[in-house]
Amino acid sequence: MHVLILGGTSEARALAERLHGTEDGTDGGTVRVTSSLAGRVAAPRLPAGEVRIGGFGGVDGLVEWVRAHAVDAVIDATHPFAERISFNAARAAATAHVPLLALRRPGWVPGAGDDWHPVGSLAEAARALDELGDRVFLTTGRMGLAAFADCPQWFLVRSVDAPEPPMPARTEVLLDRGPFTLDGERELLRSHRIDVLVTKDSGAAATAPKLQAAREAGIPVIVVRRPPVPEGVETAASVEEAAVWVRGLGPRP
Template sequence: MHILILGGTTEARALAGLLHGGGVRATSSLAGRVASPRLPEGEVRIGGFGGAQGLAEWIGAHAVDAVIDATHPFAERISFNAAGAAVTAHVPLLALRRPGWVPAAGDRWLSVPSLAAAADALDGLGERVFLTTGRMGLAAFAALPHRFLVRSVDAPEAPMPARAEVLLDRGPFTLDGERELLARHRIDVLVTKDSGAAATAPKLTAAREARIPVVVVRRPPVPDGVPVATTPEEAVAWVRSRLP
């Protein structure tokens, strides 16, 4: 059986390791947007497919029996391409999505549907913004007068805010480190996507302790009809149920 895993997330790498260790052939496909990605076990390909049709053709050419979409919760385009390709290629598709974050007592969260809405929400929340939405999509904040601390794994792409300091760093992050960062930069408000990752969750605790408001961008929905697993182990069970 040949499984195609889409994505280089923590869950995708764990899934590849479980399948590889269990004797199931798995090919992990990475988008290639990170300069030095952490490579999973098993076979790896890097780069796009050329849309849903290109992905369907690759599935057929490489005798893929099932596809698992383990991309970032906000990688909406590839998720919908995967859904279309699975239908065209007549293979089953599973989405592997880590659970989203849940606010705790004392949190001051403002939930918004998009980066543009997050930018609109900043008015009146403070001048110094800790922006942790990744290096892409910063154009939504480019026209704002706020001071931004932008944290990302790789250097951000233009356009971006004029008054921005870039911090290149990769999680996991510690609670003490996040506390110190918020205090050192005198952060007034945090903006983040609901990625749900444990590695980046300490910033939420630090913001709660500092009574800092958090603007949370809601994740897009999984395409209609696609079943969802929340852990790599659940995804392995789904694969095992399809073994001959």
């Protein structure tokens, strides 16, 4: 069985590790795993199994690749905000007649003491800043900075790789990769005098400590809601659920 994992997340790497070389549950064979990475990070953490880097060229390119490489199933384990590839995966899987699963970690849930301000987009987040703070910790990734380019606030931008313009005029860039510690996030908020946090609802445990640090400091948090999974696509909330789904697939006709 050949499984294509659209990856780039910690869940995708864990799933590749779980599936690679295991029995496929159908005929005593093993699972062949190919992980596809978008190539937006200069030095990605490579998963187990085969790896391809770069885009497919849209829906048609993905259909062609799935057929040419005899893919039996596709698992969309991309970031919850990778809306375009998720849409392309849904259309391509339907066209190629292969099963598709979306692996989505659960989103964050506000707790007692949180001052959350949910918004539907980065543009809405930028507009909300005027009433909430002047020193912004922006953790939405380097690809969406253009939405904040005209904001007058001071920004601390954290990303794995250096961002490129357009970006806010008053910006300090912090190159770092999670997981992050609670003590580290407390010190970062304190030392940079942060008074508002902007984040996406990625749901990742590795980046959740910033939310607790903001709660403790009484800092408002603008949370960008994640887009929905494409209609009709089955979902799993954990690596184990996704592995069970793969084991339950029958042989392709």
